[in-house]
Amino acid sequence: MSERMKNGAASEYALEIENLNVEYHVDKEVVHALNGISLKVKKGETIGLVGETGAGKTTTGLSILRLIPSPPGVVKGTIRVMGEDIGSLSEKQMEAIRGKLVSMIFQDPMTSLNPTKTVNDQIAEVIRLHDKIGKKEAAAKAGDMLEMVGIPRDRGVEFPHQFSGGMKQRVVIAMALACSPEILIADEPTTALDVTIQAQVLDMIRDLKKQYNMSMIMITHDLGIVAEICDTVAIVYAGSIVEYGTLEDIFNRTAHPYTVGLFGSLPNMDDRTQRLKPIQGLMPDPTNLPSGCPFSPRCPRATAECFAKKPELQNIGGEHLVACHLVKEG
Amino acid sequence: MAEALLEVKNVKKYFKTPKGMLHAVDDVTFSINKGETLGVVGESGCGKSTTGRVVLRLLEPTAGQILMEGQDIAKLSEGQMRSKRKEMQMIFQDPLASLDPRKTVGQIIEEPLKIHNIISSRAERQKRVLELMEIVGLAQRYYATYPHELDGGRRQRIGIARALSMNPKFIVCDEPVSALDISIQAQILNLLEDLQQEMGLTYMFITHDLSVVHHFSNNIAVMYLGKIIELASSDELFAHPTHPYTQALLSAIPVPKLENRRERIILKGEITSPINLPKACRFASRCLYATKQCFGEEPDLKEIAPGHQVACFLKDKPD
Ligand SMILES: Nc1ncnc2c1ncn2[C@@H]1O[C@H](COP(=O)(O)OP(=O)(O)OP(=O)(O)O)[C@@H](O)[C@H]1O
Ligand SMILES: Nc1ncnc2c1ncn2[C@@H]1O[C@H](COP(=O)(O)OP(=O)(O)OP(=O)(O)O)[C@@H](O)[C@H]1O
Ligand code: SF4
Ligand SMILES: [Mg+2]
Ligand SMILES: [Mg+2]
Numbered sequence: 309m310s311e312r313m314k315n316g317a318a319s320e321y322a323l324e325i326e327n328l329n330v331e332y333h334v335d336k337e338v339v340h341a342l343n344g345i346s347l348k349v350k351k352g353e354t355i356g357l358v359g360e361t362g363a364g365k366t367t368t369g370l371s372i373l374r375l376i377p378s379p380p381g382v383v384k385g386t387i388r389v390m391g392e393d394i395g396s397l398s399e400k401q402m403e404a405i406r407g408k409l410v411s412m413i414f415q416d417p418m419t420s421l422n423p424t425k426t427v428n429d430q431i432a433e434v435i436r437l438h439d440k441i442g443k444k445e446a447a448a449k450a451g452d453m454l455e456m457v458g459i460p461r462d463r464g465v466e467f468p469h470q471f472s473g474g475m476k477q478r479v480v481i482a483m484a485l486a487c488s489p490e491i492l493i494a495d496e497p498t499t500a501l502d503v504t505i506q507a508q509v510l511d512m513i514r515d516l517k518k519q520y521n522m523s524m525i526m527i528t529h530d531l532g533i534v535a536e537i538c539d540t541v542a543i544v545y546a547g548s549i550v551e552y553g554t555l556e557d558i559f560n561r562t563a564h565p566y567t568v569g570l571f572g573s574l575p576n577m578d579d580r581t582q583r584l585k586p587i588q589g590l591m592p593d594p595t596n597l598p599s600g601c602p603f604s605p606r607c608p609r610a611t612a613e614c615f616a617k618k619p620e621l622q623n624i625g626g627e628h629l630v631a632c633h634l635v636k637e638g
Numbered sequence: 639m640a641e642a643l644l645e646v647k648n649v650k651k652y653f654k655t656p657k658g659m660l661h662a663v664d665d666v667t668f669s670i671n672k673g674e675t676l677g678v679v680g681e682s683g684c685g686k687s688t689t690g691r692v693v694l695r696l697l698e699p700t701a702g703q704i705l706m707e708g709q710d711i712a713k714l715s716e717g718q719m720r721s722k723r724k725e726m727q728m729i730f731q732d733p734l735a736s737l738d739p740r741k742t743v744g745q746i747i748e749e750p751l752k753i754h755n756i757i758s759s760r761a762e763r764q765k766r767v768l769e770l771m772e773i774v775g776l777a778q779r780y781y782a783t784y785p786h787e788l789d790g791g792r793r794q795r796i797g798i799a800r801a802l803s804m805n806p807k808f809i810v811c812d813e814p815v816s817a818l819d820i821s822i823q824a825q826i827l828n829l830l831e832d833l834q835q836e837m838g839l840t841y842m843f844i845t846h847d848l849s850v851v852h853h854f855s856n857n858i859a860v861m862y863l864g865k866i867i868e869l870a871s872s873d874e875l876f877a878h879p880t881h882p883y884t885q886a887l888l889s890a891i892p893v894p895k896l897e898n899r900r901e902r903i904i905l906k907g908e909i910t911s912p913i914n915l916p917k918a919c920r921f922a923s924r925c926l927y928a929t930k931q932c933f934g935e936e937p938d939l940k941e942i943a944p945g946h947q948v949a950c951f952l953k954d955k956p957d
Contacts (some may be wrong), residue, residue, distance in 0.1 A: 361790075450639035469854055472909070473682070502681035502846065504905050507890035511904055529820060530890025532849075536899075559896045573824035574894055575853030583831075584853070586824030590789055 319391035322491050322523035323372065328385035330376060330547075337595040343547040344385075346621075347482060349491070349540075354517065356534040358570075359544035362591055365527045368494040368544075369412055374402050374527075390490060393620050400562035400569045408438045411484035415496040417476040420483065421468040428454065428464030431486055435637075438487045453482040457512060481513065488520050495527045497593040507555045510537060531570065540627075543567050546592050546602040549621060553628035563630045566603045597610040601633065609634055640671035642705075642953045643840045644693070649702030651685075657912045665702075667939070670824045670857075671809075673834065675841040677855030677872065679848060679887070683912070684861040686844045690810040693724060693842065694726050695719055706808070707848040724754055727801035729757075731813035733793035737785045744781040747799045754804065772774040772797040775829060791822035799869035800827065814851065829853060837918045852876055857945075862886050863912050866939060870946040880948045883921045885918065919951070927952050 325347050332339040342364045349355050357365050370376050374394055376383050387394050389409060394402065414420055422430055431450035435441070441449075451461035457478040468476055477497060484492060494513065498506040512534035514537050515522055526538055533540055534555070541558040543551040543566065551557075551564040562568050582586040589606040598604055602616040613633050624637045663685045670676045678686045691697040693704055695711055704712045711722055725786040730736040737746055742814040747767045750756070757763045768778055777890040785793050794814060801809055811830065815823040828852065833839055845851050851858055851872075858875045860868040860883065879885045886903040893900070907924040910916070919925070922932040930953050939947045 360821065503848065503890040504681065505887055506892075507902055509906055510892075511902070530892060531894035535894050535896055536892050555896060559894070570820055571894070573820045575849045577849055577852065577876075577891075577893065580853045580876075584824040584826060584828055587699035588825075590791065590822070591819075 319388065320350060321348045321388070322351045322353075322390060323525075324388040325368075325372070325387075326386040326388075328368070328387065329383070330364070330371060331382045331636065332380040333382060334380050334388065339438045339594045340597055341547050341594060342371070343597070345542075345544070345547070346550050347549065347552065349523045350523065351490070351519045351523055352539055354526055354537045356538035356541040357525055357527045357544060358531065358534055358541060360529060360591060362396045362546075362594060363544040365544060365546040366495055366590070367547075369495050369525065369527060372411055372491070373406050373412060375406075378453075401533065404438070406487070407434055407484075407523040409489055410488070410491045410493065411489040412493040412494060413477075413480055413484050413497045415499055416492060417473070417480045417500075418468070421476060421481045423468055426465050426467055427459075427471070428461075431464075431479070431483050434486045435482050450482075453486050454479070456485075456516070457482045458508070472505075474501050474509060476508055477501060480510070481509070481516075485506060485516060485520070489522065491523045491525070492517070493525045493527070497526075498533070499528075499530075513537070519604070524594055533557075541568070546608075548595060548602055548618075548631065549629075550631045551629065552605065552621065554626070561625075561628065563624060563628070563634060564603075564632050565607045565609050565634075569606075639675065641816050642669040643672040643707060644842075645669040645695060645703075645705040645801075647703040647705070649689070649692055649704060650700040651688050651697060654702045655913060656815070660913050661864045661915055662912065663692060664915075666859075666861075666864075666866050668859055668866060668869060670842060672807075672840055673838045674829075674856040675790065675834070675843050675854055677845060677851035677858040678842060678844045678861060679851050679858060681846070685864045686861060687812055689861070690728065690842055690844055693871070694723070694728055694810055696728070703802055721754075724756075724804040725752075725807045726810075727804060727806040727808070728810045728812065729797050729814045730800050731795075731816050732844050733790065733797040733817075735787060737793065737796060739784065739786055742782050742784055743788075744786065745794055746796055747803055750800060756804070766803070767799075767883075770803055772834070773802065774799045789822075790818050791825060794818065794826050795829070798826075798833070802833070805837075808840045808842070810844070812844045813846070814843075816845065816847065823850070830854075847855035848888065850873070860887065863910060863915070865920060865949065866947075867921065867949045869939065870943075874946050878943075879944070880942060880946070881921075881950050882925050882952070884925055886926075919949075 327346055328342050329342050329344055330342040332341055333563045359365050371383055372387055395634060428450045431453050432446040435446045435449055451464055454461050454464050459475060459478055498509050540554055542549045545566050551567045569587035576582040587606055592598055592602060600615040600617055601619050604610045619633045621631045624630050647667050649666050652664055653660040680686055692699045699712055703710050714722060735850050744767050747770055748763055751763050757766055776795045815826050843854055846873050854873045858864045862883050868884045879888045886905050889900055889903040905924045910920050917936060919932040919937055922928040937949045937951050939949045941947050
């Protein structure tokens with residue numbers, strides 16, 4: 309890791325993604341998972357990445373860690389972490405970044421936990437991977453991390469299967485935070501949890517984020533979670549960002565027909581008798597995307613132009629970007 | 639006055655486990671009116687699915703009565719139950735796991751019609767299958783495809799068509815939209831609502847999604863460790879949640895709005911094991927208001943307002 313990255317002096321942004329394209333070449337088909345997405349995350353800021361199954365959210369997260377398997381993955385575009393282009397780094401330099409500068413929490417805690425090791429040992433291992441400290445010291449720090457996520461340190465001698473789902477997820481969070489990363493990528497971190505436990509875990513993530521002044525990418529399909537912990541939001545549809553802005557832009561000045569459709573699909577908590585307004589149809593096939601606007605086959609407002617030409621993201625005021633032929637500034 | 643289709647009285651379901659008896663469902667009593675929906679919510683493992691399966695007698699109750707239009711189906715013989723079962727169907731969370739992968743969409747929907755010998759002519763059966771596909775919004779061209787070739791929303795439509803093939807009166811919907819994307823969820827929820835309207839169906843709707851259950855149900859039962867701890871109309875429950883667990887549960891819903899954020903109640907403490915339960919309120923270990931009484935006795939469900947029942951000792955807890 310270069311000095312510049314450690315100090316992060318080069319940029320006010322912790323993360324900058326420019327024109328990221330990811331394809332997966334499987335058999336004779338090409339899955340167009342990401343089609344030119346760009347986004348920026350300031351230091352200490354949380355961005356919500358919202359989209360449905362297959363939109364490309366996890367692919368975005370893995371790209372930031374340079375963990376897209378190749379083959380089948382083909383990645384193009386620029387990703388800067390703390391100002392440094394990760395495309396130019398060696399694999400060895402990348403290893404030093406993973407877990408240290410950038411950490412990722414996966415949806416299923418068991419993908420990150422080893423069933424044959426005690427939770428304390430697993431956290432200590434991550435710490436020793438990046439910090440040159442002794443075993444004892446690492447074990448003590450692992451205990452601190454457990455306490456920080458609300459698990460008594462004496463339970464560190466237990467194995468993952470002895471923990472409930474919420475506790476396992478908290479261990480994974482402790483592991484992800486053990487080296488105080490600058491950027492935390494949380495991929496649906498609470499989807500598998502009960503609401504009351506989800507509330508606990510989200511509360512904790514929010515507190516820790518503040519305490520460490522981390523930047524965070526919250527991957528989720530739950531607009532409620534977005535409202536609670538994000539500063540900015542990118543709505544992703546079929547591998548493209550279709551709307552991008554602050555919380556207020558997305559929630560109170562909703563502009564893209566897809567985002568409007570997402571909100572319409574949610575039950576109205578103030579009036580339970582109000583009928584849902586679902587989006588018709590299904591996500592397009594990522595191996596055969598529509599040539600115009602990716603949303604055009606499902607869009608209630610689509611015109612001939614929408615089927616012919618893919619709309620670019622355009623600024624419609626402040627930092628609110630929308631990719632739709634019918635939504636214009638003002 | 640609406641008429642009850644289903645009355646469940648003091649039903650229990652215990653499972654034998656190496657560590658002792660597991661009280662999956664422990665003395666639940668509720669009823670569902672014809673054409674209405676009872677929502678059942680509560681955290682993972684609280685006994686929602688087990689309640690649904692026992693009510694359909696897919697599992698034998700350990701004790702209790704299950705009255706379907708006044709008749710106790712817990713007492714029916716195997717044979718009697720077989721014909722009764724046509725009236726009582728189930729829709730599952732994971733349609734793929736509940737559908738035979740070697741059968742085509744047409745065969746899957748046709749199967750119950752064949753097994754129960756409802757329609758013996760092959761041509762008539764096919765006609766009925768196509769009709770059912772239309773009702774649930776599945777295009778005819780999927781007749782000969784396999785479920786794994788379809789997306790989750792369409793698979794769920796197969797599950798619904800299959801359940802409808804028997805002209806049921808009552809359907810247990812066990813997390814029918816939990817595995818689906820938001821936009822597809824809304825499509826399926828609207829479909830279930832329309833079917834209820836058109837066919838006068840009665841639903842038991844199991845979910846952990848509180849905003850969905852609020853929208854979809856006339857009444858809601860909140861379960862905790864095998865017990866119903868609060869039961870009220872959907873509007874009443876959300877307006878006046880009274881059990882401390884219900885209060886915490888509702889406060890934990892992430893609301894997709896920026897205005898009027900509510901104060902969250904964060905629960906601490908360990909969940910009590912459903913095996914070898916102490917003689918105490920099952921929620922006491924996590925309750926913010928628990929008193930000595932709560933650790934020494936178990937509260938019964940009591941009516942605190944017309945149609946609103948709560949199992950909690952606390953009388954003067956905050957609103
Ligand atoms: N290793 C892979 N090989 C082939 N295709 C892949 C691979 N990983 C992802 N894809 C495809 O790329 C697209 C984007 O997938 P991704 O996992 O990023 O979506 P997602 O937004 O995270 O979805 P979900 O909400 O289901 O997690 C999908 O069409 C997916 O099937
Ligand atoms: N066949 C069985 N043998 C032993 N225990 C069982 C069996 N089926 C369920 N249980 C237990 O009964 C309890 C209730 O389970 P149930 O599946 O009804 O919960 P649930 O509320 O549907 O949970 P979820 O939201 O996770 O689906 C749990 O403790 C479960 O482990
Ligand atoms: S560009 Fe056209 S099709 Fe796309 S969202 Fe806008 S109106 Fe709909
Ligand atoms: Mg994903
Ligand atoms: Mg269940």
